[in-house]
Amino acid sequence: MIRIEARDTQSLAWNLGLPVISATLALLLAAIPLTLAGAPIGESYFYMFMGVFGSKFAFSEMLTRATPLIFTGLAAALAFRAKLWNIGAEGQLYLGAMAAAAIGTGVFDVSGIILIPTIIVFGCAAGAIGMIVPAALKIRFDADEVVTTLLLNFIIVIFLQYMLEGPLKDPMGLGWPQSSPIMDQGMLPKVMERMRIHYGIFIALLCAAVAQFMLIRSVWGFKLRAVGENMHAARHAGLPINSSLLTVAAISGALAGLAGVSEVAGLKGYLTADLSPGFGYTGIVVAMLAGLSPAGVVIAALFIASVFVGADSMSRAMGVSSYLADLVVSAALLCVLLGGFLTKYKIISVASQSGSSR
Amino acid sequence: MNYKKVLSLKNLSKSFGRIVANQDVSLDLYQGEILALLGENGAGKTTLMNMLFGHYIPDSGHIEVADETGHFSELTLGNPQGAIAAGIGMVHQHFTLAENLDAVDNITLGAEPLRSLRRNRSKAEKKIQYLIDNSGLSAPLNIPVGRLTVGERQRVEILKALYRNVRILVLDEPTAVLTPQEADTLFENIAAMAADSLSVIFISHKLREVLAFSHRISVLRLGKNVGEIDTSEADEQKIASLMVGTKTSHPERMVTSVGSPVLRLENLSIAGRGRRDSLKNINLTVFSGEILGVAGVSGNGQAPLAGLISGMLRPEAGQIILDNQEVKQINPAEMIAKRVGRIPEDRHRDGIVGSMSVAENLIIEGLNEKKFQNYGMLKRENISKHAEALLTDYDVRGPGSAAPAQLLSGGNIQKLILARVFHEKPLLILANQPTRGLDMGAAADVAHRLIEARDRGAGIILISEDLDEILRLADRILVMHDGAFVETETRDRAELGLLMAGQAA
Incomplete structure (x- = not known):
């Protein structure tokens, strides 16, 4: 029989070595389906590595992919810290994206210095509303936010499809359900010529830094942590539970909305219904991998983006199904989560323990 | 045998x-x-x-x-x-x-x-x-x-x-x-x-x-x-x-002069879900400089009484008068602002946020003080200085002010709560089962602190199921039964026990 016990101390070497061990194990696991698909292992992994670190372009692609994940990861991490289970980052992302498309495609013909901040503000506001409503329903009617935010995702996507067939539809779009392009001055500047990477990454990093700082150093962060970690004690101490929940809901929604803004006004330039391949949901994974720490979200987002981009590149180079990329990602996630568990807990074989004490 | x-x-x-x-x-x-x-x-x-x-x-x-x-x-x-x-x-x-x-x-x-x-x-x-x-x-x-x-x-x-x-x-x-x-x-x-x-x-x-x-x-x-x-x-x-390892002594109960009323509850009623959540039209006066012991079997209205005084519950009828002013807004923040110190019954659940640091737990009720924050940002140096001083004064032992509060032992968690409450020199103190589960040393410490606060002029409500503790500390004894009070002069264990069981002596 085995038992699981919390570790009294967590060794530093173990903490540092663990990600490496997990990653190696993930690659070993993923080698099984790769072999079955007939791809040589060494070469496959070489292409996977090169797909992230092989060139400036490859690396910039990885950062481009990490940008929305940092936003949605932060959205989940902050809300989860308050035990507000925002599963609706996907929907809030699209709300932000719709706001960006609505504002940025010609309503205001002003210079970029005014237009870009306006797009950002409206995108944040749209995302924020998308989370404030479920939070208010939770506070007022005790409605479970897991259910409401999850279901809102589907409602918002259907609303998006309506908007793309109606008010937001590009008249020049040859009938495709997509919005008009964002005006040039409304686009976030590119970081490098001929690369897709844009200033969204800097906004994301800034958000992570501010979130980390506010969570630890501000009165707001103090209240948020107290409410999330022990609601009873927070209430007993007279902390304003409802306003803490509402502010964190607004900020969480706004961050998810920013992911949408950054994808529309930074990367794509127009809005379609397949803007996000599940960034909102992957954000939850990012947040959990990060242990709900905003700084950790950055690292987790970079890691997941690397696996995605590297595996994609590998599947193209080796001519194997792109679903293998998903397998690699899943194996990596499982190994890291299991590894994270093992840093906190140890598994003991009880039979050998009692045997040795005899 | x-x-x-x-x-x-x-x-x-x-x-x-x-x-x-x-x-x-x-x-x-x-x-x-x-x-x-x-x-x-x-x-x-x-x-x-x-x-x-x-x-x-x-x-x-x-x-x-x-x-x-x-x-x-x-x-x-x-x-x-x-x-x-x-x-x-x-x-x-x-x-x-x-x-x-x-x-x-x-x-x-x-x-x-x-x-x-x-x-x-x-x-x-x-x-x-x-x-x-x-x-x-x-x-x-x-x-x-x-x-x-x-x-x-x-x-x-x-x-x-x-x-x-x-x-x-x-x-x-x-x-x-x-x-x-x-x-x-x-x-x-x-x-x-x-x-x-x-x-x-x-x-x-x-x-x-x-x-x-x-x-x-x-x-x-x-x-x-x-x-x-x-x-x-x-x-x-x-x-x-x-x-x-050494001989211990219980603190002596000295008769002190009683001051003016600090708390009056007038015709208060709470209709809870059941008997144990209800208060039936109770009247109560607590004077400054006294420890009022509330004895009784758990589930006879102590929980709503404590909830009310901590600001966690609102009454359906009646008034709370603190320091000669009616309390209109009844919530925990208002009670803290009106200088009510609360020692909760379940110290792990209501008293501390276990994963936050000892220092943070010491200021959780005083977050709005200028000493601890400036434009919404925490003044970390002041907070840790404050913590160090209180840990010394109240002899809270453990791995230090920056460590999570959950690493403290039960007795030291209670000392942390005492430090937080008594440091503010409250007018009224609600001590709900303050020594439950504590060892003799920590329990004696709690008793000393309560007596010290009483002598300083605070009014204290001591709710306890430990009759010995009430007999040792209380200047006046009320017995709670079925959501109501019975005031009694007796200090006889058997008689009190009968009152606790609802049989009028």
Whole structure:
């Protein structure tokens, strides 16, 4: 029989070595389906590595992919810290994206210095509303936010499809359900010529830094942590539970909305219904991998983006199904989560323990 | 008593990281014996019992148990199933009940085979009823345990152990929540069961009951055996000095002059879900410079009374007048602003945020003070200085002000809460079960602090189920029964006990 016990101390070497061990194990696991698909292992992994670190372009692609994940990861991490289970980052992302498309495609013909901040503000506001409503329903009617935010995702996507067939539809779009392009001055500047990477990454990093700082150093962060970690004690101490929940809901929604803004006004330039391949949901994974720490979200987002981009590149180079990329990602996630568990807990074989004490 | 040994703990040691909880502890238990295990908080009593029950695996040492025929065999360590199979039952200090299930389900949980689809509930109820009739431990069987009082939950816990046909019963502070009569009944029943060959180990801080009901006393201090005496040869001073290493004294209650009213409750009513959540048109005045003791069995309105004064509950009718002003907005923040200090009953749940630092827990009620924040940003230097000063003043021991509060022991968590409350020099103090589960040293500290605040002129409401504590500390005594007060002059345990049971003396 085995038992699981919390570790009294967590060794530093173990903490540092663990990600490496997990990653190696993930690659070993993923080698099984790769072999079955007939791809040589060494070469496959070489292409996977090169797909992230092989060139400036490859690396910039990885950062481009990490940008929305940092936003949605932060959205989940902050809300989860308050035990507000925002599963609706996907929907809030699209709300932000719709706001960006609505504002940025010609309503205001002003210079970029005014237009870009306006797009950002409206995108944040749209995302924020998308989370404030479920939070208010939770506070007022005790409605479970897991259910409401999850279901809102589907409602918002259907609303998006309506908007793309109606008010937001590009008249020049040859009938495709997509919005008009964002005006040039409304686009976030590119970081490098001929690369897709844009200033969204800097906004994301800034958000992570501010979130980390506010969570630890501000009165707001103090209240948020107290409410999330022990609601009873927070209430007993007279902390304003409802306003803490509402502010964190607004900020969480706004961050998810920013992911949408950054994808529309930074990367794509127009809005379609397949803007996000599940960034909102992957954000939850990012947040959990990060242990709900905003700084950790950055690292987790970079890691997941690397696996995605590297595996994609590998599947193209080796001519194997792109679903293998998903397998690699899943194996990596499982190994890291299991590894994270093992840093906190140890598994003991009880039979050998009692045997040795005899 | 016969002298057949049933259990033998041999040279058990256990450490958690650098903290040594038990060092080379040995203990024997004989059939039909009631053994009291005494020691201060942190002396390692609960750790020792948890090793016996398989919750912890000892670093070294072993445990031997006799089966029905008296044949000794070694107990597999770290295996509660094995302990249960060997006839060992444990009732924990912190309850291990599923709150959404009723008592019958809780008692039978795990005692029934998983594979069978049908449960024989009526048979289980019959057996439980039989146990209740024999032990006198009554509790509502068919409502969710979450709605039972603390006292009733404990009775369910004991029934749960009895249901498993235990031959060795371990009770971790069993009487903390019972009236004196109930405690006496419990021990009478335990004595009867012991005479019927049940062997009992009980952990207690109450010297009176240890002396009255145990056969033998074993004392732990700092994780080691420090003494074992037959109860017939023991007295209070002797065992107290064994426990703490020195002689202790209870604080003397001095009569002081009583000042003006600090709190008046006028015609207050709360209609809760049930009897235990209700207050029926109560009137109460607390004067500055007095300790008002509120005695009673748990579940007679203490919870709504405490909820009201902490600002957690709003009354349906009536007024709260604090320092001659009616409190219009009743919420915790308002009560703190009106200088009401609150020591909550459940200090782990309501008193601290365990994962936040000691320093943060010390300012959680004072976040708005300019000293601790500036434009919404925490002043970390002031906060940690404040913490260091309070930790010294209130003798809070632990891994320091930056460590998570959950690393402190129960007694030190209470000291942390005392530091937070008393530092603000409150006008009114609500102390709800302030010494429950504390060792003698920490309990004496709480008592000293309460008396100190009283002498400074604070009005204090002391809600306690420990009648001895009320008799020692209170200047005036109220008994709560069925959501109402009975004021009484008597200081006689038996008379108070009758009032607590609702029988007017």
